[in-house]
Amino acid sequence: MKPSTLRMLCNLNHRAKYARRFPRTFSAEAPRPTTHFGFTDVDEVEKEKKVHEVFANVAKKYDLMNDAMSMGVHRLWKDYYVGGLQIPREAKILDMAGGTGDIAFRMHRRAPTAHITVGDINQNMLDVGKERASNENVNLSHLNFVCANAEHLPFSDDFFDLFTMSFGIRNCTHVDKVLAEAFRVLKPGGQIAILEFSAINESLKPLYDAYSFNIIPVMGQILANDRDSYQYLVESIRKFPNQQEFANMFMKEGFSSVSYENLTFGICSIHRGKKMARSLKLQPE
Numbered sequence: 209m210k211p212s213t214l215r216m217l218c219n220l221n222h223r224a225k226y227a228r229r230f231p232r233t234f235s236a237e238a239p240r241p242t243t244h245f246g247f248t249d250v251d252e253v254e255k256e257k258k259v260h261e262v263f264a265n266v267a268k269k270y271d272l273m274n275d276a277m278s279m280g281v282h283r284l285w286k287d288y289y290v291g292g293l294q295i296p297r298e299a300k301i302l303d304m305a306g307g308t309g310d311i312a313f314r315m316h317r318r319a320p321t322a323h324i325t326v327g328d329i330n331q332n333m334l335d336v337g338k339e340r341a342s343n344e345n346v347n348l349s350h351l352n353f354v355c356a357n358a359e360h361l362p363f364s365d366d367f368f369d370l371f372t373m374s375f376g377i378r379n380c381t382h383v384d385k386v387l388a389e390a391f392r393v394l395k396p397g398g399q400i401a402i403l404e405f406s407a408i409n410e411s412l413k414p415l416y417d418a419y420s421f422n423i424i425p426v427m428g429q430i431l432a433n434d435r436d437s438y439q440y441l442v443e444s445i446r447k448f449p450n451q452q453e454f455a456n457m458f459m460k461e462g463f464s465s466v467s468y469e470n471l472t473f474g475i476c477s478i479h480r481g482k483k484m485a486r487s488l489k490l491q492p493e
């Protein structure tokens with residue numbers, strides 16, 4: 209049986225429940241722009257609310273689920289990602305969609321003089337991060353937590369040396385706005401590095417799809433009593449631009465020296481870029 213047929217059969221019953229939990233709302237006003245929430249089309253305002261709901265629900269089990277879903281491999285990806293960052297002394301770093309602090313704590317251990325701002329739209333995730341910081345003896349004078357939307361950053365222009373974002377950008381409604389904001393708040397010469405799920409090597413796709421669509425939502429149900437949120441997380445990966453498309457978005461927002469590196473056959477990738485002068489930004493067509 210084809211993986212797509214298997215997936216359809218497994219998910220048929222679940223689809224109805226998913227639609228009831230994340231219903232689409234309609235209004236008599238002019239239609240608002242739509243986007244995707246996993247495989248469902250929703251209006252843009254609705255997407256932000258739904259994403260918020262997902263992470264508010266998973267916050268307390270987020271770290272446990274990451275270990276279970278990736279069989280611990282997310283730790284290796286994150287170690288590699290942070291290990292490859294160029295962090296100047298006393299750097300000002302913004303870790304956006306920083307969630308429970310996984311990336312910020314690694315950066316703090318690697319560069320204890322850096323000042324790291326952990327930004328996230330979801331206070332529940334940040335609260336778990338703050339609790340972890342005090343348990344893990346992180347020096348809080350070098351770390352601050354800010355509840356903010358990556359699409360509208362509450363920071364001045366040309367402020368940070370480094371912008372990081374790990375497994376967060378695919379949840380944002382306007383990926384281009386996030387990149388534009390990252391560009392704005394970075395100093396000239398500042399670096400951006402984004403770790404995100406990506407397009408896996410074609411030959412491994414059937415296996416990867418079977419695992420993600422059939423096992424991960426069930427794990428979400430068993431470990432976090434929340435199948436729907438993990439169904440969304442799996443679907444959102446498929447809707448995200450592939451490596452080259454995402455690199456093109458970096459260039460369109462004005463980043464130079466843009467490159468990407470695949471991890472584990474492209475399950476995820478690290479995209480890197482540098483802010484040069486604003487005037488290099490391409491004009492929209």
Ligand SMILES: C[S@@+](CC[C@H](N)C(=O)[O-])C[C@H]1O[C@@H](n2cnc3c(N)ncnc32)[C@H](O)[C@@H]1O
Nearest residue numbers: 263305306307328329330333357358374376379
């Ligand atoms: C999968 S978690 C990643 C957390 C952490 N960076 C990590 O690698 O473990 C995604 C995070 O993105 C955050 N997020 C989603 N949309 C956002 C937005 N528009 N602005 C800021 N954070 C956002 C969520 O609240 C969540 O904490």
